[in-house]
Amino acid sequence: MRILTVGAGYVGGITMAVMAKHNKEHDFVVVDIDHQRIKDWNSDTLPIYEPGLDDIVKACDNLTFSTDVRGEIGKADIIFISVDTPTKMSGLGAGQACDTSKVEAVARQINKFASGHTIVVEKTTVPVGTCEILNEILEDTDNKSFSLLSNPEFLSEGVAIADLEVPDRVLIGGARPEALTRRPRWPRSTSVGCPSIAS
Numbered sequence: 001m002r003i004l005t006v007g008a009g010y011v012g013g014i015t016m017a018v019m020a021k022h023n024k025e026h027d028f029v030v031v032d033i034d035h036q037r038i039k040d041w042n043s044d045t046l047p048i049y050e051p052g053l054d055d056i057v058k059a060c061d062n063l064t065f066s067t068d069v070r071g072e073i074g075k076a077d078i079i080f081i082s083v084d085t086p087t088k089m090s091g092l093g094a095g096q097a098c099d100t101s102k103v104e105a106v107a108r109q110i111n112k113f114a115s116g117h118t119i120v121v122e123k124t125t126v127p128v129g130t131c132e133i134l135n136e137i138l139e140d141t142d143n144k145s146f147s148l149l150s151n152p153e154f155l156s157e158g159v160a161i162a163d164l165e166v167p168d169r170v171l172i173g174g175a176r177p178e179a180l181t182r183r184p185r186w187p188r189s190t191s192v193g194c195p196s197i198a199s
């Protein structure tokens with residue numbers, strides 16, 4: 001499988017690095033619109049300091065960092081949305097509510113450039129109900145279809161690697177059992193069996 005995260009920040013970069021370390025048979029790609037950030041991930045001085053991160057990134061030849069957001073969306077089997085959700089600065093909820101416009105913008109890009117069946121995962125911290133907005137954006141057609149999962153991240157800066165290696169909780173939710181049971185690709189017209197979901 002080709003697994004993509006959109007957003008090469010604290011969450012996107014580190015979670016993909018740890019997943020790549022433990023899943024050598026899969027390819028992991030991290031994309032970002034911030035060219036400098038991607039350049040830093042590809043350099044000897046990573047944009048983030050986290051104990052143990054340098055060694056993991058150097059050792060993983062199944063992990064790449066790129067600015068080709070559109071191209072990578074088109075090739076991915078699973079896409080994690082890991083962009084930032086700043087506090088709203090204007091309008092309803094200004095100064096308090098979370099601004100999900102970047103998450104929605106990424107979902108629109110996924111809807112446009114994805115191919116075949118794509119599992120889309122909300123990794124970013126978003127308000128309850130955001131999946132309903134994303135499900136409206138991600139439209140199934142004859143050529144493409146989507147399964148939306150929610151898998152919020154609970155890592156803490158400074159101990160992020162340990163939090164990912166031995167998490168004290170993992171939440172995964174979604175409406176389609178096929179996606180929850182890790183089936184990568186299937187034609188839209190095929191009926192997929194639904195084995196019991198592992199914990």
Ligand SMILES: NC(=O)c1ccc[n+]([C@@H]2O[C@H](COP(=O)([O-])OP(=O)(O)OC[C@H]3O[C@@H](n4cnc5c(N)ncnc54)[C@H](O)[C@@H]3O)[C@@H](O)[C@H]2O)c1
Nearest residue numbers: 007008009010011032033034082083084085124125153157
């Ligand atoms: N940092 C933490 O410790 C932590 C822990 C748990 C959860 N979270 C949550 O995870 C989410 C991400 O946090 P973070 O700290 O990684 O954020 P971050 O600001 O470090 O990184 C976000 C990245 O997304 C990129 N981005 C924004 N829009 C984009 C687009 N349209 N296409 C491609 N890239 C785009 C930005 O350029 C940036 O590099 C937030 O919702 C945050 O609340 C963060």
